[in-house]
Amino acid sequence: MHVHRFERIWLVAALGMIVLFVGTVTYGAVVAGYGMVDAEGGQVDATDPTDGENFREPGVYNGSEPGHYDVYVETRRFAFVPGTAEPIRVPAGSTVTFHVVSVDVLHGFEVAGTNINTMAIPGQKAVVTAEFDEAREYGIVCNEYCGEGHHTMAGSLEVVPPGEFNATAEVSA
Amino acid sequence: MAHAHDERATGTAEGRELAAGERLAFVDQYPAAARVTRLCFGVSFTALLIGAVLGIVQALHRTNVFRGVISSSDYYSVLTGHGVLLALFFTIFFLSGAFTWGTSRSLGRDLPNPRFSLAWFGLQLGGAAAVAAAIFGGFVGQIPFEADVLYTFYAPLQAHPLFYAGLAAWLVGTWLAGADWIRSYLRWRSDNRGERVPLQTFMVLTTMLMWYISTVGVAVEVLVFLLPLSMGLIESVDPLLTRTLFWYFGHPVVYFWLMPAYFAWYTILPKLAGGRLFSDPLARVVFVLFLILSTPVGFHHQYADPGVAEGFKFVAMTNTMFLLLPSFLTAFTVVASMEYGARRRGGSGYFGWMKALPWANPAFAGMALAGLMFAAGGFSGIVNAGMNINSLVHNTLWVPGHFHLTVGTASALTMMALSYWLYPQVTGKRLQLYGVAQVQPYVWFIGMALMSNAMHRAGLAGVPRRTAEPQYDQVSFEAALGSIPEMRLQIAVGGALLTLGAALFAAVMLATWFADRGRGRLRVDSHLPEPISGPEDAPRVLDNFRLWAAIAVVLVAIAYGFPIFSMVADGPFDPAAPPVPVGVVDAALGVFLG
Ligand code: HEM
Ligand SMILES: [Cu+2]
Ligand SMILES: [Cu+2]
DSSP, X not given: OOOOHHXXXXXXXXXXXXXXXXXXXXXXXXXXXXXXXXXXGXXXXXXXXXXXSSOOSSEEXXXXXXXXXXXXXXXXXXXXXXXTSSOXXXXXXXXXXXXXXXXXXXXXXXXXXXXXXXXXXXXXXXXXXEEEOSOEEEEEEOOSOOSTTXXXXXXXXXEXXXXXXXXXXXXXX | OXXXXXXXXXXXXXXXXXXXXXXXXXXXXXXXXXXXXXXXXXXXHHHXXXXXXXXXXXXXXXXXXXXXXXXXXXXXXXXXXXXXXXXXXXXXXXXXXXHHHHHHHHHTOOOSOHHHHHHHHHHHHHHHHHHHHHHHGGGOTTSOOOOOSTXXXXXXXXXXXXXXXXHHHHHHHHHHHHHHHHHHHXXXXXXXXXXXXXXXXXXXXXXXXXXXXXXXXXXXXXXXXXXXXXXXXXXXXXXXXXXXXXXXXXXXXXXXXXXXXXXXXXXXXHHXXXXXXXXXXXXXXXXXXXXXXXXXXXXXXXXXXXXXXXXXXXXXXXXXXXXXXXXXXXXXXXXXXXXXXXXXXXXXXXXXGGGGSOTXXXXXXXXXXXXXXXXXXXXXXXXXXXXXXXXXXXXXXXXXXXXXXXXXXXXXXXXXXXXXXXXXHHHOOOOSOHHHHHHHHHHHHHHHHHHXXXXXXXXXTTOBSSOSOSOBTTBOOOOSSSOHHHHXXXXXXXXXXXXXXXXXXXXXXXXXXHSOOOSSOOSSOOOOOOOSBOGGGSOGGGGOHHHHHHHHHXXXXXXXXXXXXXXXXXXXXXXXXXXXXTTOOOHXXXXXXX
8 A cells, every 4th residue: 555755754743642642641640640530439329329338428527637638519409518508618738539429410510720520420429639728719510411400500619728627617527 | 638637627616518418417317316415415404504593592692692582491402402403413414415425426326225215314304303392392381392401311311202212213214324325335346346445435334334333322322221211111220321321422423423524525625626635545544443443432521420440531542542543644635635736726835835725615615614623623622532631621611612613613614515516416506696605614714713712711711511601609710811701702703603604504505405407507516536546555455344343343342341341230220310300390490590
């Protein structure tokens, strides 16, 4: 088969670029340690996630180490619990693991402007971990269509100075 | 001889001299195929026009520029109509028409059985009409239809059974259409043993093999799970499993949108540019690569899903990146063919040759501009494919920004451009409103440049897709580039130009449809010049469809076997989510909407 010289150069360059893309993603996953949402969260009951071992009552909990927190969030049409009626509050300088489930249909859990962005699928628990260095407020949006009120489904995440957090701690052990 | 050949190759406005009474039009040679092609195009264009009207409603509503038409909770019926009519029906009906034309033309024979062809067309149309009725019934309170589940219809959201039944009928219609083309091919094969498969037929067959392999997923999803669920025959589904079955089909369908465009870029664009295709063998390689690589990548739509192990996502990511290869090769061929044509038309210089291209020919201009936008769409697609960067843009407005460049322009504008060239041949009528046709591709291009760049930037700021409201009480979006109000305005203005573009296109097609057949010469010439490097240069193994299909199936088994197995190991309906019918306004909604 005859392949023109320019075409061959292009082919090699294209393959090189592809290998480079795969390489950067691999680097991000393996070296930089950017963890994907995956199957580690395990399964939960599709309509009553707190029923099993895998999921606690929604809320903010002390994690396994100091400075680590676990946030259990239930998504439902059309609210985050916690998040919508009351903000999720964590202290600045902490590492936070979000455990996100849905009790009805698919929802999204996106902390706007960050890369915390996961699906909530009935029957599955999503686990995402992030570090919050400075005190500030973030918006949370549902970014998967979940019904006629989808555009009302939002919430907020408040990263507060550590002093303030202790004052109003919602942390249960 | 060479001279006459060349003249025909360059003549797009002028055909060769015709003998008295002789016509070049396809319709005169293959009347049955021309009829089916016309019917398919008619449905396709209707879907495009309705979809475009819904598009402008959305663009104005979600940017808050004008919202008198619908309420925010009706937005999702509109969005479902827009997605289904454009992404499924406009594209696939067009494909059905173009492929009917392409097989008949390249095999040199009319339809094997015109009744059978009408039957598959009827089944596709009936299915599509049922789906549309289920969607638009949602606007009419008295009718029990509801289907605002968007074109991805993720369970356990549940539409009216008519929606799923219509989808199934339409799908079977597409399968039969493929069978029709395969049958034509087999008949040709038995008359032409040992000959190379003509290029256009080769493209049709590889595309259809890909379609058969990938639609199995959605067929199982609809027939085994969603239709029975909506009819109350089963009580629950596993949402992760049905979603996985959807995306097993949902990515390959992207190539079903693109293949008609590639088909046009390889076989027609070079001629319109004034030259001929560079390499027939490489075109075949590209289609084979699509066949084997496009199905085992669906997990790249599920990077953000819990319940899918990172390893499977990684396999899909790697496949996806390699799937860039056939597109890179196509980019080369398209640009090289244009340059070759331009130089033969007297163009010169590094970039100066571009001026020599026939930019006033709407068929050429549409395809060339579509190709240009596809390059931009390709880059934003690489971001989507990059597993970890993806979480910055997942489900944000970036995503519709991306696919309005790819399917909304690369495919859609190429299809419109191809129609300017093809429609006269299947009707035997001269293209009407030529001046309107000449500006139309530019209107679309400018509209899309505005709308999609603003969508991409809004996505980076975190603005979600698929939402009726620009503003969330608890959230403020921070733009890295430009400001949010400016982006909204651009989306609205761009959307208005796009809808104008669709209306101009519809006007040309309608005027041509109603025009007299007349005796005059057609404005196009159907001759397609031979490639510089022809099929005789292609290794024989390329035409071995069985081999490629087998490899495709093996790759699918590798990418999907284990994840699907682990999802059904606990029972195909477990974890069990009961259906949530759409359109039932629950109490919570009342509270939230005030
Ligand atoms: C007339 C020109 C068009 C306009 C004004 C337009 C506008 C829009 C807008 C504003 C959205 C909604 C974004 C959202 O809320 O998430 C959208 C979504 C979409 N558009 Fe278009 N569009 C046009 C043409 C097209 C074409 C030609 C196609 C495909 C061939 C297409 C396919 C889609 C799809 C698949 C969606 C996503 C639906 C979903 O997320 O469920 N559009 N469009
Ligand atoms: Cu939601
Ligand atoms: Cu939602």
